[in-house]
Amino acid sequence: MLVLHHGSANMIDTYLRYLTFEKRYSAHTLTSYQNDLEQFQAFLQEQYQQNELSRAEFTHIRAWIVSLVDEKLQARSINRKIASLRSFYKFLLKRELIQQDPCLRIKALKTPKALPHFVQEKELSQLLDQFPFTNDFSGSRDKLVLELLYATGIRLAELIGLREESVDMKAGTIRVLGKRNKERVIPVSLAMKAVMEQYLAQKNSLFGKEANPRLILTDKGEQAYPMFVYRLVKKYLGTFTSSDKQSPHVLRHTFATHLLDKGADLNAVKDLLGHTSLAATQVYTHNSLEKLRKVFEQAHPKA
Known part of the structure; x- marks a missing residue:
């Protein structure tokens, strides 16, 4: 994937500022997005000896999802992490920091429909x-x-x-x-x-x-x-x-x-x-x- 050279940490910080001031996301949501991105970044470093999020490819993201499934993480939690990556890479694409979205072929996992709990x-x-x-x-x-x-x-x-x-x-x-x-x-x-x-x-x-x-x-x-x-x-x-x-x-x-x-x-x-x-x-x-x-x-x- 052809990219411009920007540090991942700076990209994450820029993205979080965008979510804070333009999208007005809550502090809880911002923390979740940051944790997901940093977790994926750590996976890239451990498995592929590189931590540039802008260089991630479809196969890298798919491998991360497989590793999360192997760790017995619930499908709903994995889908939230996928959503975090999708949002992040759409942001990078819009800012022309990447030329191709690596999440384009990533699909969410099927989840059982849980009925909302309520009080009688x-x-x-x-x-x-x-x-x-x-x-x-x-x-x-x-x-x-x-x-x-x-x-x-x-x-x-x-x-x-x-x-x-x-x-x-x-x-x-x-x-x-x-x-x-x-x-x-x-x-x-x-x-x-x-x-x-x-x-x-x-x-x-x-x-x-x-x-x-x-x-x-x-x-x-x-x-x-x-x-x-x-x-x-x-x-x-x-x-x-x-x-x-x-x-x-x-x-x-x-x-x-x-x-x-x-x-x-x-x-x-x-x-x-x-x-x-x-x-x-x-x-x-x-x-x-x-x-x-x-x-x-x-x-x-x-x-």
């Missing part, structure tokens, strides 16, 4: 309606976090990014800044408005209205961070649910599944979730179909 409606209702949340700031905040994640289906990063001004109590809506800085407006129920009002009163009384513009704060009045919210959700779901998965994203899955179980329009759920394509939303229909199948098997004489 009865279990979640018991948690939100019956758990004795304390009447102080922490209790109000914890209840609001759970209610927001389940009632709106927002992502963890979107929850943390919410500001007080994102909430329009009069209109009963919240403005959410999603992936690629796309904004969407989600309606909230009267019950949610009551939980929100109680929390805001506690927050402003404790820290002052001008202290921190972020909606969800820690006990110290600082902006909530991912692990803080993750631990909070796990604490409550672990008490009330039988689900193996107990993360904020499970509540997003639960939001979508329960809506579709109740007959919500698929396109409407897509918009509420902030998906760019219907295909991403359709995965939740499998859970609804599974529920219908169980009803049929229990009730139909010919089942």
Whole structure:
């Protein structure tokens, strides 16, 4: 492959800056891309005694994929690494740092379709309606976090990014800044408005209205961070649910599944979730179909 001479480290740094400032990828995604590229670079050095990513060829990438399969890495994880390389080499090609894309003939591995984990409606209702949340700031905040994640289906990063001004109590809506800085407006129920009002009163009384513009704060009045919210959700779901998965994203899955179980329009759920394509939303229909199948098997004489 004919290339221009640029160091791999500089290429990776330039690429990561592009993802940071132009694509606005999250820190977590940037770390994943960097790790994948450096891992492939190490493979090139070990197997072919060269570490210039710009000189990699189709056979090198294919050999790396085979080595990952031999290491018993899951197909989903390998596909993520393939996606990292594809994105990187498309960037190099666009910048004319290479003349041919070595990933052009690389195909993703087949993966089994895993259904999204979700919490049963009865279990979640018991948690939100019956758990004795304390009447102080922490209790109000914890209840609001759970209610927001389940009632709106927002992502963890979107929850943390919410500001007080994102909430329009009069209109009963919240403005959410999603992936690629796309904004969407989600309606909230009267019950949610009551939980929100109680929390805001506690927050402003404790820290002052001008202290921190972020909606969800820690006990110290600082902006909530991912692990803080993750631990909070796990604490409550672990008490009330039988689900193996107990993360904020499970509540997003639960939001979508329960809506579709109740007959919500698929396109409407897509918009509420902030998906760019219907295909991403359709995965939740499998859970609804599974529920219908169980009803049929229990009730139909010919089942």
